[in-house]
Each structure stands twice: as C-alpha cells, then as structure tokens.
Amino acid sequence: MNALRRQQGISLISLMIGLLLSMLVVLAMLSVYKSTLRVTVDAGQGAQLSGQLSTGLLAAQKKLQGAGFLIDSASYGNEIVVLSDTTLSNNRLSGTVQSSLPGSGNAVVWREQNTCYGLVFTNQILYFLSTTNACSNAGTAATSVAWTSTFKLVGSAGGDNRIAIEMVATAGDCKPFGVTDSAGALTIGLTANYLDSSGSLDTSRPSMPSTVCLPNFPATTT
Numbered sequence: 703m704n705a706l707r708r709q710q711g712i713s714l715i716s717l718m719i720g721l722l723l724s725m726l727v728v729l730a731m732l733s734v735y736k737s738t739l740r741v742t743v744d745a746g747q748g749a750q751l752s753g754q755l756s757t758g759l760l761a762a763q764k765k766l767q768g769a770g771f772l773i774d775s776a777s778y779g780n781e782i783v784v785l786s787d788t789t790l791s792n793n794r795l796s797g798t799v800q801s802s803l804p805g806s807g808n809a810v811v812w813r814e815q816n817t818c819y820g821l822v823f824t825n826q827i828l829y830f831l832s833t834t835n836a837c838s839n840a841g842t843a844a845t846s847v848a849w850t851s852t853f854k855l856v857g858s859a860g861g862d863n864r865i866a867i868e869m870v871a872t873a874g875d876c877k878p879f880g881v882t883d884s885a886g887a888l889t890i891g892l893t894a895n896y897l898d899s900s901g902s903l904d905t906s907r908p909s910m911p912s913t914v915c916l917p918n919f920p921a922t923t924t
Contacts, residue, residue: 759910759912767916771814773813779841783840785800785811788824795822799844801841808866820832828854829854868893873888887920889913
C-alpha cells in the first residue's frame, strides 16, 4: 500500500493574515491619495486666490484714483474716509469712521463730484460699492447711504486660503504714476495678508502691498 502523501496548502489563519495585510496596504494608499489630493486642491485654490487678489487690488487702485474728482480743495474726512471694524448688511455699512490721519481699517468711502463710492473687505470678500443717491460728504455718507450696487472684486478661494485686506490713509506728498509735475497729498495703502487656520497672520506666505496716490487732493491736505 502506497504511503499517503502529505497534503500542502494555505490555512485559514494564513489567509486571514494575508487579507489583513492587504487591507492595511490599501488604507495606507488611500491616506496618501487623500493627502496628495488635498495638497493639490489647496494649491489650486491658492493660485486662484492669488490671481483674484492681483486683479482685484489693481481694480481697486483704479477706482480710488477718482477720489476727489471735480472737487475744489478735497480733504480727508469730507471727500474720503477710512472705516474700521466695518460690516456690510442690507446694503449699508456699519463701522467706526477714522476721523484723523493716519487712518486704518477694512473699508474706505470717497466722493467724486456728487457721487460716493466705497471699498469694504468683510466675510473674506472685497466689495466695490456705488450708489445712485446724491452724496455731499463721504464722512457722513459712509454709514448712512444705501449702496445700490455691490460688486465683488475678490472672494475667498476656500480651504485654508484665508486672507485679510487692510486699508490705510496717510498724508504726504506723492507722485501718481511717476509723474513729476503733478502731486497729491494723500495715499491709500491696500495690503492683502494671508491668514493661518487660527486666523493669525501667516508669515510663511508673502503679503501683497500696494499704494495709491490720490492726485485730486492738494498738498495742503491734513
């Protein structure tokens, strides 16, 4: 009688161990894929926001150039003001008017002839404001006028890409567009900063500063 051959194969325990190891490998690959996808999405959102900031701040600078247009002896407080802690609700601004220079905040309102315009950064969005209502004083209109148009210049890209835009009015002679025979006495600084997840300034990412020289304000502006 032939001797029985010893049978060989995979035991149930070996099969379960193999399945467990396979599951761990798959989970690790999914984790890497998720992390890579998040980095890719955040990078794309960051690039989108950077482009928005560049074009939005450029548009804001061009709008601000008209401040004081066709107004004799334009001055800070009457033809342009900066507001701090400003919010936009029901097409009206609510904030604290900075009555003296230098003034800093998150909104600026100015007058061109008989019309007022504004910029406000609130809820991660930079708005350009305009109104069809008559306006005789930017300081008074800043928190009283009803804005008939709110156009979004910059909007948050989402994710970890949070920003803050500060507006600062400063007295001092300046040369708009590098022209040497024309001088203004008021500048508006617009600076965009990136924030970290806690809302603090993210020093690992560069800020985007810009300065606007307002030629319609005479050298006697104080």
